[in-house]
Amino acid sequence: MDESELLKKIAFNVIQGRVVSEDEGVDEGLEGRPAVTELVNQALEQGVDAKKLVLESLTNSMETVGQKFENKEYLIPDMLASAECVGTAMEILKPHLLKQGVESKGTFVLATVAGDLHDIGKNIVSIMLKGDGFDIIDLGCDVPSEKIIETVKAENAKYLGLSALLTTTMKNMESVIDGLKEQGMREQVKVFIGGAPTSESFAEQIGADAYCKDAFQAIERLRSSS
Amino acid sequence: MIxxxxxxNATIPSVKQIILDRDERKLTELAQQQAEAGANYIDVNVATGVGTAEDEIEAMKWAVKAVRNVVDRPICIDSADPEVLKAGLEIAGSSALLNSTTAEPSSLERVLPLAKAYDTLLIALAMDENGIPGSTEGRVSACRKIADACEKQGVALDRLFFDPLVMPLSVNAANAMITIETIVEIKKFAPSSKTVSALSNISFGLPARVNINSAFLHMAIYAGLDAAILDPLETQLITVIRASEAVLGKDRHFRKYSRMFRKKQ
Structure with a gap:
């Protein structure tokens, strides 16, 4: 298989959400054919440039997946399957990217704020950002503000993502931002917020850098902000 | 779920007629419809009760050949007569699923050598020379007898599909749980074997049968049922299977479940 065919095949399988060859895809009858894991390894053996693979097969495909999700053609598990493909590909590619001097886009701390146990959305963001080249530190859910601030400090994180699903817990986002200010760290870290009750105006009100309605918008805003 | x-099946009057008429078009239509609806195996039973044993042998050969010509799914050769099973096997080869043996010595002696010689999968019914045991213990003991005979004859346990058998709920309210508990016990003593059930008998004599079939199927799948003999065109049962597998975490990325509804869009 020549390089462009291989890159196209990887992209196709990311969109189909097939991590390994036994996986089914969104479409019927693909099981048994080589999937992302096998194809990415094959590409590396053939000497395909890792950076090129990320751009042409992974990033573009996730944009397609995002559109399909937006159009309601794809469901949450479809998107997660595709994100899993990207995550797996990135794991395989990581040493090669490092060797090429491609650096991480930076450390990104993620958390669902104190009192809130909802983490489906945050987990999607986590896996998508990992695929986009960030180093993710996911603190999980119901994370006390102090712990979030400590982690940002200790890891020297460039980005912080806060999630909340409840109107009663979204105010804890503000306490995190206030804490960052008190410690004189507000300038070192960009704060992104998301979750059903939050909004553009809420982000402005509490002094966050951006509100993102979903993982795809998060990636978009990150690209335009860096 | 398989x-x-x-x-x-020739016990269905319209199918009996198709077989007696050797109506290849209607026969293959039934096979194709089922394959399109997601059947992994096509069961073929030609026991019309008309004619001699020779006639059934000849009918089996005809039916297996015809079905193989139109669908790529393996065939479940269904007969109580080992000679008919053999005739089907000669055409279908090792991809077939043999349906079936019981724990009766006369059945084991004749069917196990076929399964071994053709290296096929084999359905094993939880009954013996005294009929269908009325208790879980009795059914399990029949299954153990079959497993022992298989080990002696060199048929690996992972080639077996144990059928715990289903008696109508309407005559004994314990009948569903006897089957379900038998599935659990089979999974304990023969974890490498599969289980299979022709479940619709459970609702015989009750109204709105599909509801009972659905409830039974959900529970049987939870208990460890691996395969179901059913009408794949009955969408409610297929929906039950897909939903149960999704809930049990057996449908990675929910592909099978989601696909049912994508198709309808």
Whole structure:
């Protein structure tokens, strides 16, 4: 298989959400054919440039997946399957990217704020950002503000993502931002917020850098902000 | 879940006629419909009760040949007569699923050598020379007898599909749980074997049968049922299977469940 065919095949399988060859895809009858894991390894053996693979097969495909999700053609598990493909590909590619001097886009701390146990959305963001080249530190859910601030400090994180699903817990986002200010760290870290009750105006009100309605918008805003 | 399409069965009057008429078009239509609806195996039973044993042998050969010509799914060769099973096997080869043996010595002696010689999968019914045991213990003991005979004859346990058998709920309210508990016990003593059930008998004599079939199927799948002999065109049962597998975490990325509804869009 020549390089462009291989890159196209990887992209196709990311969109189909097939991590390994036994996986089914969104479409019927693909099981048994080589999937992302096998194809990415094959590409590396053939000497395909890792950076090129990320751009042409992974990033573009996730944009397609995002559109399909937006159009309601794809469901949450479809998107997660595709994100899993990207995550797996990135794991395989990581040493090669490092060797090429491609650096991480930076450390990104993620958390669902104190009192809130909802983490489906945050987990999607986590896996998508990992695929986009960030180093993710996911603190999980119901994370006390102090712990979030400590982690940002200790890891020297460039980005912080806060999630909340409840109107009663979204105010804890503000306490995190206030804490960052008190410690004189507000300038070192960009704060992104998301979750059903939050909004553009809420982000402005509490002094966050951006509100993102979903993982795809998060990636978009990150690209335009860096 | 492995789905075995049950529609090609001579005990159904319209199918009996198709077989007696050797109506290849209607026969293959039934096979194709079932394959398209997601059947992994096509069951073929040609016991019309008309004619001699020779006639059934000849009918089996005809039916297996015809079905193989139109669908790529393996065939479940269904007969109580080992000679008919053999005739089907000669055409279908090792991809076939043999249906079936019981724990009766006369059945084991004749069917196990076929399964071994053709290296096929084999359905083993939880009954013996005294009929269908009325208790879980009795059914399990029949299954153990079959497993022992298989080990002696060199048929690996992972080639077996144990059928715990289903008696109508309407005559004994314990009948569903006897089957379900038998599945659990089979999974304990023969974890490498599979289980299979022709479940629709459970609702015989009750109204709105599909509701009972659905409830039973959910519970049987939870208990460890691996394969079901049913009408794959009955969408409610297929929906039950897909939903149960999704809930049990057996449908990675929910592909099978989601696909049912994508198709409808």
């Amino acid at each position: 789905i075995i399409g049950e529609k090609l």
